[in-house]
Amino acid sequence: MNDTVKINRGLKGIYFERSATSHIDGAKGELSYCGYSIHDLATQSTFEEVAYLLIHGELPNETELAGFDARLKAARTLPAEIHTVIEQIKGGHPMDVLRTATSALAALDKGSADTSEEGFIRNGINLTAQVPMIVATHHAIRNGRTPVAPDPTLGHAANWLWMLKGEKPSADAARLADVDFILHAEHGSNASSFAARVTIGTDANLHGAIVTALSTLAGPAHGGAAEDVMKMVAEIGSADKAAAYVKAKRKNREPVTGFGHRVYRAEDPRARHMRDGVKKLSQEMGQPEWYDILQAVVDAMQPYARHGLNVNVDFYSGVIYQLHGIPMDLYVPIFAIGRVPGWVIQCLEQRRSNILIRPLTLYNGPEMRPYVPIKER
Numbered sequence: 001m002n003d004t005v006k007i008n009r010g011l012k013g014i015y016f017e018r019s020a021t022s023h024i025d026g027a028k029g030e031l032s033y034c035g036y037s038i039h040d041l042a043t044q045s046t047f048e049e050v051a052y053l054l055i056h057g058e059l060p061n062e063t064e065l066a067g068f069d070a071r072l073k074a075a076r077t078l079p080a081e082i083h084t085v086i087e088q089i090k091g092g093h094p095m096d097v098l099r100t101a102t103s104a105l106a107a108l109d110k111g112s113a114d115t116s117e118e119g120f121i122r123n124g125i126n127l128t129a130q131v132p133m134i135v136a137t138h139h140a141i142r143n144g145r146t147p148v149a150p151d152p153t154l155g156h157a158a159n160w161l162w163m164l165k166g167e168k169p170s171a172d173a174a175r176l177a178d179v180d181f182i183l184h185a186e187h188g189s190n191a192s193s194f195a196a197r198v199t200i201g202t203d204a205n206l207h208g209a210i211v212t213a214l215s216t217l218a219g220p221a222h223g224g225a226a227e228d229v230m231k232m233v234a235e236i237g238s239a240d241k242a243a244a245y246v247k248a249k250r251k252n253r254e255p256v257t258g259f260g261h262r263v264y265r266a267e268d269p270r271a272r273h274m275r276d277g278v279k280k281l282s283q284e285m286g287q288p289e290w291y292d293i294l295q296a297v298v299d300a301m302q303p304y305a306r307h308g309l310n311v312n313v314d315f316y317s318g319v320i321y322q323l324h325g326i327p328m329d330l331y332v333p334i335f336a337i338g339r340v341p342g343w344v345i346q347c348l349e350q351r352r353s354n355i356l357i358r359p360l361t362l363y364n365g366p367e368m369r370p371y372v373p374i375k376e377r
C-alpha cells in the first residue's frame with residue numbers, strides 16, 4: 001500500500017476548502033480581496049475600509065465606515081495587566097512579546113471564550129485595534145519611554161506610528177504604513193491563516209487561533225522574510241557586490257530571501273507598490289543606495305525569473321521600514337498588524353462550516369516488534 005499512496009508534501013497545490021475572501025492568480029500575478037483588485041485597494045482605499053471589506057464582504061458606505069472606525073477606536077485599550085506582562089518580558093523579540101501579550105489578553109477578556117459569529121466579529125475588531133497597541137507599547141517600554149495614549153483623531157496606521165514613536169507622523173509616513181497594512185491584510189490559505197483555521201477546526205476560540213497564527217507567521221520562510229532581506233542588503237553593502245552574493249547563494253543552493261512563493265509564478269502583485277515606495281523614499285531621503293542594492297539583486301536573479309522565481313511582497317518592505325527608522329525586529333510584527341483582519345475572516349469562514357482539519361501521515365517506521373523491558377535493552 002505504501003507505494004501506491006500519493007503524498008502531497010507541504011500540501012502543495014491542494015484545495016482543502018472554498019473561500020470568498022481573496023483570489024490569487026499565481027500564473028498572472030493577480031490578487032483581489034472580495035472581488036476588488038489589490039491595486040485599486042492599495043491606491044484608493046484605507047486600511048479601515050479594507051478591514052471592513054474583509055470582515056463584512058462588502059466595501060462600507062460612509063455611515064458604515066464611521067461606525068466601524070468608532071468600534072476600532074473604542075477598542076484601543078489594553079488592560080493594565082498587559083503592561084505588566086510586557087514590562088516583565090520587554091527584552092524578548094517583539095514577536096514573542098506580541099504573541100505572549102495576545103495570549104494574556106485571552107485570559108483577561110471573558111469575551112474571548114465567545115465563539116459565536118458576533119463574538120468572533122467583536123473579538124476580531126478588538127484584536128485588530130489591540131495588536132498594534134501591543135507592538136507600540138512594548139517598543140516604548142523597552143526604550144524606557146512611558147507609552148503614549150492612543151489618539152482618537154488619528155486613523156489606524158497614523159495612531160500606530162504615534163504610539164510607536166511618541167511623535168505625530170507626517171501624512172506621507174502614515175499613508176505608507178496604511179498601504180503596507182492593506183497589502184498585507186489577507187492572502188488566502190497562507191501558512192499562518194491555515195494554522196489559524198486548524199485551531200478553529202477544533203472549535204477553539206479566536207484569540208487562540210490568532211496566537212497560533214502569530215507563531216506561524218514569525219518564521220523566515222513566511223513573515224520573517226522582510227527582516228532577512230534587510231540583513232541581506234546590509235551584508236551585500238553596495239550594489240556592485242550583489243551579483244557575487246547571488247552567485248554564491250545559488251552555488252550553495254541556498255534561497256535568496258524575498259524571492260519565491262508557493263503560489264505566484266509571476267511577480268507578486270503587492271511587490272510593485274512596495275518597490276515604488278522604496279524608490280521614492282530612498283531618493284527623497286538622499287539614500288538611493290538601498291534601492292540600488294535591491295535592484296542589483298533583482299538583476300542578478302533575472303535568469304531564475306524565467307522559471308517563476310520573482311520577488312515577493314517582503315522583498316522591498318524591510319528597506320521602507322529601515323528608511324523610516326523602524327528597527328528590524330519590528331518587521332514581522334508590522335506584517336502581523338496588517339494581517340489580523342485576514343486571520344479573522346479566515347477563522348470566521350472556517351467557523352461557519354466547521355470541520356476538524358486532520359490529514360494523514362503515511363507510516364514508514366519500524367515493523368511491529370516485541371516490547372523489551374528497560375533492563376534488557
Ligand SMILES: CC(=O)SCCNC(=O)CCNC(=O)[C@H](O)C(C)(C)COP(=O)(O)OP(=O)(O)OC[C@H]1O[C@@H](n2cnc3c(N)ncnc32)[C@H](O)[C@@H]1OP(=O)(O)O
Pocket residue numbers: 010220221222223225254255256257258259260261262263309312313314
Ligand atoms: C509573505 C510571505 O510569506 S512570502 C514568502 C517569504 N519567504 C521568503 O522570501 C523566503 C525565501 N523563499 C523561500 O524560501 C521559498 O520560495 C518559499 C518557502 C517561500 C516557497 O517555497 P516552495 O513553494 O516550497 O518553493 P519550492 O521549494 O518548491 O521552490 C521551487 C524551486 O525554486 C527554488 N527556490 C524557491 N525559492 C527560492 C529562493 N528564494 N531563492 C532561490 N531559489 C528558490 C527552490 O530551490 C526550488 O528549486 P528546485 O526545484 O531546483 O529544488
Ligand SMILES: O=C([O-])CC(=O)C(=O)O
Pocket residue numbers: 184186187189190191261262263312313
Ligand atoms: O500566501 C503565502 O503563502 C504567503 C504570503 O504571501 C502571505 O501570507 O502574504
